[in-house]
Amino acid sequence: EAQVTQNPRYLITVTGKKLTVTCSQNMNHEYMSWYRQDPGLGLRQIYYSMNVEVTDKGDVPEGYKVSRKEKRNFPLILESPSPNQTSLYFCASSYSAGAVNTEAFFGQGTRLTVV
């Protein structure tokens, strides 16, 4: 089954404790991205990757890091989480970097709470 898998689904952590949210896709997609979803603000892109070792900032990259060492994986790293990073996070992938006009497949989401 074609899917984007995020882990964990739910996470409560404390301010300053480094964490990683993993994302893996089994569709051999080139393009992957991370979004955060907040009430009234919709989906805002954090980082995206057009291919292995190629990443770029989205609209709200501050406080986040990413890496793309393998095509299938695109982890999101919060080096020092803060309460304003409490949000619902989605990973997404699509077939081709230049063809944003192909379907983006989203993961199930990770609800992060930073206390």
Next chain:
Amino acid sequence: QQQVKQSPQSLIVQKGGIPIINCAYENTAFDYFPWYQQFPGKGPALLIAIRPDVSEKKEGRFTISFNKSAKQFSLHIMDSQPGDSATYFCAGGGRSQGNLIFGKGTKLSVKP
């Protein structure tokens, strides 16, 4: 230049009604306009998409109307059902960009 403005923020209709969600974009380089549907506890999923070379696209009960000169597009849901209750996101993108720009979403409730 990058924004996609979506309205209304929320919408309540009776079963069988035709909810309409509107979006406006600024970037004339956009050439792809998808709509995503999100149910509670799930990730967004592609519902329907349109390119600017056509003015309308229909898939089942869902129709996108596109007005290139006004830089606006809208989603119409015919004969809406309670199962259509979800959050809907419009978006814009283009080959020159690396990302889709999403609207802020519309929460639709269809009452039985």
